[in-house]
Structure formats: structure tokens, C-alpha cells
Amino acid sequence: MSGDDVGLDFTIEALDPNGHDRSTFDSGVARIDNFLKRTARKHQASDFTRVWVACCPPQRQVLGYYAINSHTIEAAELPDQLAKSAPRHGAVPGAYLSMVGVERAFQGRGLGRALVVDALRRIETASHTIGIKLAVLDVIDDGGEEEFRRRMRFYERLGFVAFPRRPSRMFIPMSTVRAAIRS
Template identity: 35%
Template sequence: MTGSTEASLRVEVLGPQHDRTLFESGVESLDRYLRMQAGQEARKNIAAPFVLVMPDGAIGGFYTLSSTAVDVGEWPVQTVRKLPRYRLIPATLLGRLAVDRRQQGRGYGRYLLADALLRSLRSEIASFAVIVDAKDENARRFYERESFLSFPDQPKKLFRPMADIAELFK
């Protein structure tokens, strides 16, 4: 990438202003995801899709970020020694990354990866809900009064969807 090209690029949160119909990475499942599923997942706070906007406004690539957790037993032993003693370790999931076939081979994949890593460092990730583990019945009742819902088969584990929380702050 040349400096002037890089300066005119921008990565944005996917929105209705982005024309997804012309994007073709050469991987049908990624193309279909961007066209049909990415917006829905963003609205439901399942994934946070970001698009690389080219100087002409076209989408040059995209990626998604979301939160996840990895069982402590899956990490390398030397890494686990440095981690807190939790069964699940929270992480950021870079779920998808693709570059339009017309832009491939120009360094835009690395550009998107660098952007994703920086956003991850800044904790710009999607979250479907806030989850709580009530310590006792009093705590459970408190969270239920605050519109938290119990997980099936786990009455003391509760959640409140992020979309609901967003309504609180409108």
C-alpha cells in the first residue's frame, strides 16, 4: 500500500450506508455472510462487523469481532501459568476476515488485521448480554427486579440482553 492510498482508507462499523451487494472475496460463505447475516448479527450484538471503505466508497474488505471464552485446558501450559485460575478465559474472537477479490494482494488483509488487533486492544468488541451469577436467592431476586432473566436449568445464572441495556441509556 502506498502512503496516499492508506491515508484515504478508513475502517468503519458496518452500517446501512455500505453497499454490500458488490463485495466478492472469492469465498462464497464469506460473501454471503457479509451480504445477508452481518447486519443481523450486529443488530443482535452477536458480532461487530467492520468494513474497509475504499476511496470510491466500495467495501474493500471486512472483519468481525465478538467476545468469546476458551477453556483453560485448551491454552498452552506456559500460558496457563500466567492466567488467573478461571475455567474459561475471556477472549476476543476475530470471527471473519475477507478482502474483495479486486483488492487482494495489496496488503489490505494485513491492514484489516492490524485494525482488528488495535480495536481488540481497546476492547471494542460485541457483547450479546451482561451475565451475572447470583450468590443467593436475595441476589437472584434483585437481578430479576432489574429485568435480568434466568438461564434454563440455572436459576442463579442470569442475563440481560445488551439491546435491552441500550434502551436504558437512550
């Protein structure tokens, strides 16, 4: 599992609310932009999420970002094969990739893929300390059906699978992530 060569010399680092410039970030999706500009700092300070940003040092302008946090998934939501192995209480431990956004000027250059791959690597590392069976995300439907389908295909190419009864929610098992990292 590797990020594409995006033609940029960028780093992915923890959001520094006082150091990273988020003010002009524009992904083209208001809720993604608003989260980074207005909510990310508060959620991170309150331990609800961790936000990671891509930037080109020494500049601190955010080119893209993702947010991750712990999550539980009800076994009944999962495909039967995974649900069978769930604990009796029915809650499956996971990590939630709650936001992914890329500045418009850098879209289509592999930065989004690099961000998701980085998130999955961090989640996989955490899975050695705490139980994490799956990484989960919700594909946003802003922008109409065609844009939604494009986003679904993007995540499918990375190994995510749609939940059977909720197609806008997708998951990737940690076993799949580990196999991709090893290859």
C-alpha cells in the same frame, strides 16, 4: 504494529447496513461473502458481533471487512505456559476475530493486513475496559491445503500462534499486541 501502504486512500469504519454497498463483494470464499451480504447486519443489530469495513470515501463500496466479538477460551486448549496462569474456573477471556475478507481485486495489496492490524488495535483498546487475554481466530480451510497453509503463514507473520491441539485455531496474546503497538 502498522498496516502496509496498500496504495489506496481507504478508511475503516463501522458497518452501516443502509449505507455501505455489500451487494457485489466477492472475496472468492463463499462463506466470507455470505456472512457480509446476509448475516453481518443481523448479527450486529443483535449485539453478537461488530463489523468494520474498508471503503474509499465518498464511495461506499466495501473493499474488505472484519468481524469481532467477545469470546472465552478453555485453559486446557492453550499452551501450558498460558494455561498455568488461567483463572481457576478455566475460562480465559478473549476477543474473537470471526471473519476477515478482502475483495478479490484488492487481495495481495496489504488490505487484509491493514484490517487485521485495525482489529487488533480495537481489541487492545477494549482490553483496557474489560479483561481480554488473547485475540483468537479460526483459519478457514476453504480452497484446499495449499490455501489453508498460505492463510496460516499470513497470520503467523502478524504474530498469531496455533493452538497446540487445534492447529487451525490461532491466538495472539494482548501482551504481544501491546508490545507491537508501542514499537
